[in-house]
Amino acid sequence: MAKLTGSASAPALPEATATPSVAPVKIEISYEKRDDTLQTFTVTQYGGVSILGTKPASNGEIASIARFEGGVPIWRFGANRSLPGMGANQHVAKVEYGAVPAGFTQDVPDSGPPAPLDPGYYIFTIERASGAVNCEALKINADGSLQGYSAEPRAGSSFRLCCNVNADFAEPASSAGSNPDSGNP
Numbered sequence: 001m002a003k004l005t006g007s008a009s010a011p012a013l014p015e016a017t018a019t020p021s022v023a024p025v026k027i028e029i030s031y032e033k034r035d036d037t038l039q040t041f042t043v044t045q046y047g048g049v050s051i052l053g054t055k056p057a058s059n060g061e062i063a064s065i066a067r068f069e070g071g072v073p074i075w076r077f078g079a080n081r082s083l084p085g086m087g088a089n090q091h092v093a094k095v096e097y098g099a100v101p102a103g104f105t106q107d108v109p110d111s112g113p114p115a116p117l118d119p120g121y122y123i124f125t126i127e128r129a130s131g132a133v134n135c136e137a138l139k140i141n142a143d144g145s146l147q148g149y150s151a152e153p154r155a156g157s158s159f160r161l162c163c164n165v166n167a168d169f170a171e172p173a174s175s176a177g178s179n180p181d182s183g184n185p
Contacts, residue, residue: 026095038095053065067158075109121138149162
C-alpha cells in the first residue's frame with residue numbers, strides 16, 4: 001500500500017497572480033512481503049480528469065472510475081542495483097517529492113530536481129521488486145490545498161479512485177494548449 005501525506009497552505013498573497021506555496025508532498029510506502037524493496041517511483045503530471053462513472057466499493061463507500069488526460073512523467077527514480085549491499089537499504093518507508101533516497105538513481109529529469117508541483121493532477125506510482133504496484137492520485141487545487149485518493153490502474157490512463165471522490169476533483173483539460181507536447185500555442 002501507499003499513502004499520500006502532506007498539506008498545502010495558501011499564504012497571504014499581495015498580487016492576484018501570485019501562486020500559493022505547496023507544502024512538501026510525501027508518500028508513505030508499506031510492504032506486504034517482509035523482504036520486498038522499492039524498485040521504481042514515478043510521478044506523472046496530467047492536464048485534466050473526467051469521471052466516467054461510480055460504483056460501490058467493497059467497504060460500502062463509492063469508488064469512481066476516472067480518465068486522466070495527457071500524462072507526462074516529471075520525476076522518476078529507480079533502485080541502483082549496481083551498488084554493493086543495496087537490497088535491504090531499498091526498503092524505503094517514505095518518499096518526499098524531489099528527494100531521491102540513497103541507493104537510487106534519478107532518470108527523469110535527466111539532471112537537477114524535478115519541476116515544482118503546481119496546481120493540477122498527478123499520479124504517484126510505486127513499484128516494488130516483488131511486482132506489487134500502488135498508485136496515488138493527487139490534485140493540487142489553485143489555493144494550494146490537496147486532494148488525494150488511492151488509484152488502481154485500469155485501461156489506458158484510467159484509474160479506479162477510492163473512495164468518495166469530492167465533486168470538485170474532476171476538471172477536464174481545456175482543449176486549447178492543454179498538452180505542452182501537442183504543438184498548440
